[in-house]
Amino acid sequence: MSDLDFTEFDADGLSALEKIYLFSRSHAGFHRVFIVHALPRYLDVDHVTPAEAVEYVLPLLNGLALDEDEAVKEALAAELLPIVWWFITHCRLVEEDFSTPQQDTILEQLAEQSPELAGVTPIPVQAFTPILGTLLLSQNTLVGGPARHAVVQLLKRIRHAEEREDGHPVTLPTDNERPEPDYAVGLLGPPERHLFEHEIVHSVVIGMGRLDMPDVDDGPLSNISTPRSQGGHHETHIEHHPHSGHDMRPATPPIPADAPDSTTAGSTPLAAPSSTPDSYFPVMPVAPHGTPAPSPSASPRRKPSDLPEQRDATSPMADEDDISEEAAVGRLSSMSLMAAVTASGTLKEETKTAFVTEVERVGRDPVYWVRREAAFAVGALAKVVPDELVISSLLPLFESLYQDPIWHVRHSVLFALPAILSRLPPNRRRSLALDVILPLSSDESPTVRSAVLEALGEVMHTFIDLEDGPPRELLDMFIGVRGGGAEAATVIQPDASSTIQSPISASSRTSYNPGAEPQTDVDIYDDPARPLVCAFNFPAVALTLGRSRWPELRNLYLTLSQSSSFKVRLTLAASLGEIAKIIGPTNAREDLMDVWRASISADDTEVRLKATECAAVFVRALAPPEQVAALGEIEVGVTSGKLRGWREREEVMKSLASFLDISGCEDILRRLLMQGLGDRVSAIREAAVSATPAFVKAWRYMPRLITGLREGIRALAHSDSYRERTTFVTCEQAVLVSTESDFVLFDEGFWDILSHLSRDPIVDVRIRVARLLVTISTDHVNDAPIMARALTLAERLEQDSSQDVRAFARSIRSRSESVAPRSPWEMEAPKSAITFSRPPPLAPS
Incomplete structure (x- = not known):
């Protein structure tokens, strides 16, 4: 072999x-x-x-x-x-x-x-x-x-x-998950x-x-075999041994010659310090309790020979270090997996208790990147464990973590803060939020200060159930009002003595301090990312304060709307609908309409797309006059070509049905529908076809509106463009498979037009007609007058030059001659404007 x-x-x-x-x-x-x-x-x-x-x-x-x-x-x-x-x-x-x-x-x-x-x-x-x-x-x-x-x-x-x-x-x-089979x-x-x-x-x-x-x-x-236990740091390469014959005995596991050097936890949003010595595992000799060590560095896969100094793997001290390092990586992986399992919602009560006990132990680990990962597990567990466990076990651990001397740990704590706050009584919630946010907002680490700003909206949202809302200090920090608690906050200084001493070269050892980070003079109020973070968190803060307190946020919103940043404008456009629902029609008229107009006519395709995606929610949150005005802006965008991206026009067509109960805009909606039915992009036409049955249902008993709609759709049948003629057939089919089928079947003009199209010079049109007749004969096989009309057209199509057309037509006659139970292919009526299928098999006679 x-x-x-x-x-x-x-x-x-x-x-x-x-x-x-x-x-x-x-x-x-x-x-x-x-x-x-x-x-x-x-x-x-x-x-x-x-x-x-x-x-x-x-x-x-x-x-x-x-x-x-x-x-x-x-x-x-x-x-x-x-x-x-x-x-x-x-x-x-x-x-x-x-x-x-x-x-x-x-x-x-x-x-x-x-x-x-x-x-x-x-x-x-x-x-x-x-x-x-x-x-x-x-x-x-x-x-x-x-x-x-x-x-x-x-x-x-x-x-x-x-x-x-x-x-x-x-x-x-959840919203992002498919149902479990x-x-x-x-x-x-x-x-x-x-x-x-x-x-x-x-x-x-x-x-x-x-x-x-x-x-x-x-x-x-x-x-369990880890890279050190496999001898991953040795130079020797043990080959994959060949085997003879067809021996089915299990193979001896191969010993790798090299190993990956990547991140340990994939769940943490924070990369390891860039100044960490490049090694497979972080170097962690024996150190006093509370002493942190460098995190595994994220670097490309490297062979052991590429690493800096390698220790003698045969020495007893090296063995102890190896065990300590592997155990620390195990604790980190355990915390990462624990957070993932907890977030999946599959925990029993005894499992929750066991997890909390383990997090309490690991959360006080001497290795800072293990404590950092434990903070994420604290946040996940705080959402699901009983209140008494949160207060008695997780809260004391959290209080020790947010005062950690290493900025990486303080940074990760901010992601767990909202989950902890949501489980505390009001007074304790308020005091803990201030105790954490105010000091960390002036932290020595710019990464921590930026994370405070990112977490602020979610932290404030935990006070939504309180009548007086979030603490004033937090609102001032979000709005950008300097002073108060932010200036009086105490800066947490790292304990230089807590830095672990590494047995690597002296230059590397002195240049690395996991508790330190390059400092900047930019505070949380001058952070370059502040406009984008505030725009992203604005819906949560507005919802927390409610409609009555919108004036407190108005100036900040208007300032953000004037931002030249593409990302800020994109974020505001995406949230227009939700903001309008929160602040009400009056405030929306005064403060949001200009933002809407700027977004729907923006030069950036992404901004226009976000505005059209939220159009249904935004327009319905407005007062009637502004609703008509907003729909007018949409019509101008579609007809003038400002909405030049096909996805934007598709979103408009998808939202048309939601506007049908708005009075005063019927003509605008009809013109938009006809614009969509005649669009050159098939996806837009299909979206418009899907909206047609809703129009018929809403306007059926309004003679002026339904007549205008019927005439507009019939005009497609007489168009010089074969694409519009096929769109007519597809529209009629969409109505036929809805609850309004009699609106089509009892219209004399429908059968005359169908007869005319059965002789169309374009084969695709005739195939559409034949498939439409199959749908009619399937659903009305026992209705003699309708079947007689369908058979008359089918006789002509049976003589068609296209084999596909003839196959559909013959299946109609076979069905009429023998009213047999419908086969699965007959049960499924075509609903897509761009779907073609093979000719059906002949029904049994």
């Missing part, structure tokens, strides 16, 4: 199991990447039995998790969710961990104790713990990120299965789900943070 050329390998003659084994042991990395991506299909479709998968495939997964090629681990992390789900649903999870020599004996004992296990392949519940741990601890974000996602999704699927089985309402997805659970019954969830929560999520604790030494996580 050592001489086997996989590029000429005839894999078609092998079983799925043989393919899995041979490709996973290939010398070529792309073969191993291929088999990892193909593994879910091989397991699910190609009939690999659970017994074979446990005996042969599972050991290969352990080797692939330790592969020297980062691309292989990236592929495994990406496919981890379907692979793990297949194993736990096709095998019976058991607590016992059995080794190969004793497997048969243990299986017999299990079968005797539990007869239902006979013939079922058991798998230890901790089988995937080392694989998950190894991938989660990777500093490569393309490995750690997907691995975190897999853990979160596994827990969500388990919770979804429990809700479905218990008959409880399934947790609804009902995945087959197979052998994953309630006891097995409890076992697996407990293993994931306690051995993976929490266990990663306890790699240096005695109770983990003999647990599943003791098998």
Whole structure:
């Protein structure tokens, strides 16, 4: 097998199991990447039995998790969710961990104790713990990120299965999520789900943070391999050994020669200090409690030989340092995963308590970047745990973190502040907000000061339920009023003695101070990002203060509206609708109409698009006179060509139906609809066609309006442009499949026009007519007068030169001759103006 050329390998003659084994042991990395991506299909479709998968495939997964090629681990992390789900649903999870020599004996004992296990392949519940741990601890974000996602999704699927089985309402997805499908659970019954969830929560999520604790030494996580434990810093390269024959014994995991050097947590929005010494793991020798250490640097993948000074890995001190560093990375990864799992909303009450206990412990870690990650977990947990846990456990930890001597930690605390405040009683909420925001607004770190400004809107929004609103000091800071608490704030100075001493070169050691950051004289009121941040937070602050306090924000809003910054104008345009709803018609007329006009006619395409996207909300929030004026601005933009981007015009067409109950603008709406139906862009025409049934329904009993609409649509049928003639047919079809079908069917002019178009010189028009007749005959097969009209037109179309037209026409006659149950293709009426389908099969006669 050592001489086997996989590029000429005839894999078609092998079983799925043989393919899995041979490709996973290939010398070529792309073969191993291929088999990892193909593994879910091989397991699910190609009939690999659970017994074979446990005996042969599972050991290969352990080797692939330790592969020297980062691309292989990236592929495994990406496919981890379907692979793990297949194993736990096709095998019976058991607590016992059995080794190969004793497997048969243990299986017999299990079968005797539990007869239902006979013939079922058991798998230890901790089988995937080392694989998950190894991938989660990777500093490569393309490995750690997907691995975190897999853990979160596994827990969500388990919770979804429990809700479905218990008959409880399934947790609804958020706005950005798709509904969770009902995945087959197979052998994953309630006891097995409890076992697996407990293993994931306690051995993976929490266990990663306890790699240096005695109770983990003999647990599943003791098998986790990290770059240091793999010898990633050694120069020697151990090749991927060839194997002979078709031996199915698991491979010895390869030892990587190099390792990625990337971020450790992918969840933190803050990069590591740029002055951090470039090393695979941060150098962290033994230090007193409370002493921080540098964070892992975000740098390209490097070989050990490229690193600065390397320590002798054989010395006892180096071993201790390695263990300490790996344990710190484990605590960081644990906090990152804990925040992700918490945010997914899949926690049981006992899990929440366990997480809080672990965050309390890790939140006082001597390594500052571990504390930084713990702050994010505090914010996630504060949203879901009971109030008593927030006050008794999370609040004391939060108070220690916001006074941390390292600016990175103080920065991350600001992201957790709104979640903490929302769970506190009013008086405590007010005092904590001032205690945190005022000092940090004048922090020595410009990054912290900017973060205060970014968090200010969300912090103020936590006071929305209080009659007097947010503290005056916070409102003045948002508006930009200097003085008061901001000037009197105490600047937090870092403790220089807390900086850890690193055994790297003296020059690097003296140049790095994680508690310090290049300082600037620009305060929070002169921050260049202030206009954009205020524009982004404006809806939240306006909603918090309410309509009655709009005058306090008016000057700031008008100042922002005059900004020359593209991003500020874009943000204001996107929020026009929500601001108008909050401040009411009168204030909107005085302060927003000019901003609306400037946005809808702006030179920047993105600004115009945002204005049209919020047009439906904005116009409906105005008083009737301003509603007509705003719609007039839209009509001018469409007809004059100012809305020259097709997406802008499409958004206008999509919003037309929402304006139909506004009186006084009917003529404007009709002209806009006809403009859309005649547009040269198909997406705009389709949006206009979709709005047509709403117009018919709203105006059907208003003779003047419905007559004007009908005449406008009929004019399309007589147009010289075949595109407009097809648009007419599609409009009529859209009305036919709505609740207003009789409006079309009982109109004599409709049948005359349809007869005329059945002889159209353009085949696409005739195909549209034939498909429209299919729709009519499908829905009215028992209506003799209508079917007679349809058959008359179908007879002519049966003689058409186009085979597609003839096929549609013949299906109409077949249906009339034998009123049979409709087939699935007949049940689905075409609704798109640009959708063409193959001719239908003949209905059974």
